[in-house]
Amino acid sequence: MRGVWAVSGILLLLGLAATEADPQRDDTDWCERDKALHKRLDIVEKNIEQTVNHLEAEISALLRFIEASNPPLQLGAPTMDIFENGLH
Known part of the structure; x- marks a missing residue:
């Protein structure tokens, strides 16, 4: 489960890096970028x-x-003690 969270975190960071990697974009389309990021997420x-x-x-x-x-173990069956021979 930790691996899944790690992968999702990496993908999130890659998505954020991809949206900020284009310095020529103006800030007027922030809403569209936000929508695109949410779709990717x-x-x-x-x-x-x-x-x-x-x-x-x-x-x-x-x-x-x-x-x-x-x-399944049978009820009432004799059990064996694995330590009875002094192997411990």
Whole structure:
């Protein structure tokens, strides 16, 4: 999750740098630049949400696989003490 936030922060900084990189633009179109920046941020937010949803689905699938591959413990079955042989 930290990686997603890091990527979104980098993309935000790149977007801000791209809007300020053109010194020949006059300041009369600040509203249009603001709208364009918000559109780009909306796209980044949508991509991040899709990535998080994909990662959540992958984690759920992995957890289901782990649960299916481990047989449940039987109640009342004898247990083994792994430290009984003095291996600690």
